[in-house]
Structures are given as C-alpha cells and as structure tokens.
Amino acid sequence: MTMPGETRIDKPESELIVLGIETSCDETAVSVVRGGTEVLSSIVSSQVDIHARYGGVVPEIASRAHVDLMVPVLAEAIIEAGVSSNELDAIGATYGPGLVGSLLVGLSSAKALSLAWNVPFVGVNHLEAHLLSSFIDDPAVELPLVVLLVSGGHTMLIEMRDRGDYRLLGATVDDAAGEAFDKVARYLGLGYPGGPAIDAISELGDPTAIAFPRAMSGADDGYDFSFSGLKTAVINHVRKNPDVSTEDVAASFQEAVVDVLVTKARRAVHEVGAKGLCIGGGVAANTSLRSRILDVCVEDEIGAFIPGRSMCTDNAAMVAAAATFRFVTDGPSPLDLGAVPNLALPLTVPRSEA
Ligand code: KG4
Numbered sequence: 001m002t003m004p005g006e007t008r009i010d011k012p013e014s015e016l017i018v019l020g021i022e023t024s025c026d027e028t029a030v031s032v033v034r035g036g037t038e039v040l041s042s043i044v045s046s047q048v049d050i051h052a053r054y055g056g057v058v059p060e061i062a063s064r065a066h067v068d069l070m071v072p073v074l075a076e077a078i079i080e081a082g083v084s085s086n087e088l089d090a091i092g093a094t095y096g097p098g099l100v101g102s103l104l105v106g107l108s109s110a111k112a113l114s115l116a117w118n119v120p121f122v123g124v125n126h127l128e129a130h131l132l133s134s135f136i137d138d139p140a141v142e143l144p145l146v147v148l149l150v151s152g153g154h155t156m157l158i159e160m161r162d163r164g165d166y167r168l169l170g171a172t173v174d175d176a177a178g179e180a181f182d183k184v185a186r187y188l189g190l191g192y193p194g195g196p197a198i199d200a201i202s203e204l205g206d207p208t209a210i211a212f213p214r215a216m217s218g219a220d221d222g223y224d225f226s227f228s229g230l231k232t233a234v235i236n237h238v239r240k241n242p243d244v245s246t247e248d249v250a251a252s253f254q255e256a257v258v259d260v261l262v263t264k265a266r267r268a269v270h271e272v273g274a275k276g277l278c279i280g281g282g283v284a285a286n287t288s289l290r291s292r293i294l295d296v297c298v299e300d301e302i303g304a305f306i307p308g309r310s311m312c313t314d315n316a317a318m319v320a321a322a323a324t325f326r327f328v329t330d331g332p333s334p335l336d337l338g339a340v341p342n343l344a345l346p347l348t349v350p351r352s353e354a
Pocket residue numbers: 025150151152153154177178179181182193194195196199281282283284285286287312313314
C-alpha cells in the first residue's frame with residue numbers, strides 16, 4: 001500500500017477511480033467517481049424521515065443510523081458503478097466539519113476498507129468537497145470563480161482562484177442561511193427540513209408582501225452576512241399579525257435571504273474580477289436563489305455554475321471528487337487521521353490579510 005507522503009500515482013488524474021464516503025450530518029452517502037468528474041454511482045440515503053419527528057438532527061440517532069445504512073449504501077454504490085475493489089485507486093471520506101459521531105462512522109469505514117482492500121485512504125474536508133462539486137457538473141468551469149457556499153452549517157463567500165487556492169471574502173456572523181430557513185420553518189409550523197418546505201410554500205405567496213430587513217447588505221458592508229435579526233423580525237411580525245398569510249411570510253422571508261445572498265455575491269464577482277459565479281451547499285437547491293443567480297449572471301455576462309440540486313445537498317460524489325484532487329496534490333492521508341468537528345476550509349490567504 002502507498003504510505004502517506006509517498007505518492008506513487010502511475011495514472012493521470014482523469015483515469016483515477018475513487019470511492020467517496022460522506023457521513024458528516026444526516027445523509028449516508030457513497031459514490032464512485034472516475035477522473036474527479038464522471039459519476040459512476042452516487043447513492044444517498046437521507047435520514048430526514050428519522051429526524052423529522054424531533055424537528056432537527058439528533059446526533060446520537062444520526063450516528064446509529066449511519067452504522068445501519070453504511071453497508072447497504074456501500075454495496076449499492078459499488079454494484080451500480082460496476083467496479084471491483086482492485087480497480088479503486090483511492091478511498092476518500094469526510095473527516096470534518098460535522099457531527100463527531102457521524103463523521104467517525106464514515107471515516108472508520110473508509111479506513112477499514114483501505115486496509116482490507118489495500119487501497120490508499122484520503123481524508124476530505126466537507127467544505128472543499130462542496131466547492132469542488134461544481135467541477136463534476138461542469139469540468140470546464142472557468143477560474144477565478146466566486147463561490148457562494150450556503151448550507152445548514154455554513155454561509156461563505158469564497159474566491160476560488162484554482163482548485164485548492166481559496167480566499168474567504170465573507171461568512172455569516174451568526175446563523176447560517178440554511179439554519180435561518182430551518183428555524184423560520186419550524187416557527188411557522190412547516191416541519192423539518194425547513195428549506196425545501198419554505199421553497200415550496202413560497203410559490204403560493206407574495207415575496208413583496210412584507211418588507212423584512214436585509215442586514216449588512218449595503219455597498220460598504222463588506223461580505224459578511226447576518227440572518228439572526230431576520231429570523232427575529234419574522235417572529236415579531238407573526239406575533240403582531242396573527243392572521244397574516246403563512247405563504248406571504250415564507251415568500252417574503254425567502255426573498256430577503258435571496259436578496260442579500262445575490263447582492264453580495266454579485267458585488268464580489270465584480271470586485272475580484274471573477275469569470276463566473278458558482279453556488280453550492282443545501283440552500284443552493286433553492287428555486288428562487290437558482291433563478292436569481294442565473295438572471296444576474298446573464299445580465300452581467302459572467303459564467304453561471306449552478307450544479308444540479310442533488311449535487312448541492314450533501315452527497316458522496318463531491319467527496320470522491322475532492323479526494324481525487326487531494327490524492328494527486330497531497331498523496332494519501334495517514335490512517336490515524338481523526339474526525340475534526342470544527343474543521344475549517346484551508347485558505348491560501350488568511351482572512352486577516354484578505
Ligand atoms: O449542504 P446540506 O445538505 O447540509 C449541510 O452541510 O448543512 O444543507 C442542508 C441545509 C438545510 O438547512 C436545508 O433546510 C437547506 O440546506 N435546504 C434548502 C433547500 N434544500 C435544502 N434551503 C432552501 N431551499 C431549499 N430548496
């Protein structure tokens with residue numbers, strides 16, 4: 001077996017076949033990807049139904065569900081890809097950020113397979129996997145790119161100058177965008193997960209009905225985000241107006257979030273001179289955000305890189321793609337690599353100097 005640090009890759013990146021495993025939150029996912037872009041299989045088993053009755057992800061239940069689901073999901077991914085273990089060049093697994101118990105299930109599975117099959121192991125940063133997912137749908141992505149990464153745990157605006165070369169332009173100072181969707185949906189009694197529920201009900205409402213605040217969205221406000229005031233504004237409005245239409249509240253809330261995200265991302269593209277704008281993370285599955293980003297890119301004549309919805313939410317194809325890239329640049333990871341719940345995105349330029 002190739003040991004960490006001694007990279008002996010005798011194939012071009014385009015021919016590498018990599019198995020990816022993702023278990024950072026409540027999706028158990030396994031995928032096989034060739035050349036970092038060609039998805040041979042991508043199986044995602046969501047635990048949404050299991051957690052819905054609790055109104056959110058329960059970490060201990062998530063870990064146990066990952067243990068139950070790992071072998072069947074793995075088997076399905078391998079069978080669908082039609083590859084055997086001796087054709088695999090590497091096995092990648094998310095080692096952070098995420099829920100520690102959940103991460104450990106995927107990580108231990110990947111290490112066990114690495115030892116049993118004599119295939120190198122590669123630890124993957126979940127945030128980098130989201131960033132690189134755009135290359136799966138569109139390998140001809142033009143760089144530099146501004147990436148808006150919006151998920152349940154993160155809201156970041158990143159300048160991607162190359163794969164592995166990231167500059168953080170801004171991030172949320174309180175709630176992540178997906179967290180705001182989930183909390184508002186919960187308050188409105190729309191269930192869990194909140195993002196898809198608000199997305200669907202907003203179709204029936206008037207996005208201009210209520211003028212909710214757009215925090216930190218002025219031209220001089222930089223690229224950080226804040227969504228906790230918006231959540232409070234929604235709660236206060238419903239308390240004061242108990243007969244208000246839930247559809248209008250949802251649509252107006254969504255409009256406020258999308259407005260801020262699109263305004264900042266658009267400004268960032270122009271300021272850094274990026275060739276395009278890309279979105280990733282669960283909130284990038286939002287219908288209104290997708291269409292507004294597309295409109296802005298057409299209007300400003302820049303490339304729009306909007307991955308398919310299944311590539312935006314958590315999946316293992318993006319993990320396999322990131323593992324392929326890191327295997328080529330850094331070689332295999334040590335088998336004693338641990339789960340890192342608060343793992344940060346590796347930045348080329350520290351935030352303080354950006
Ligand atoms: O990336 P992801 O699958 O998991 C994390 O790494 O967090 O993102 C999950 C988040 C949840 O907050 C969910 O409500 C949100 O993405 N989400 C959406 C939509 N689909 C998922 N938010 C708005 N509109 C959607 N269609």
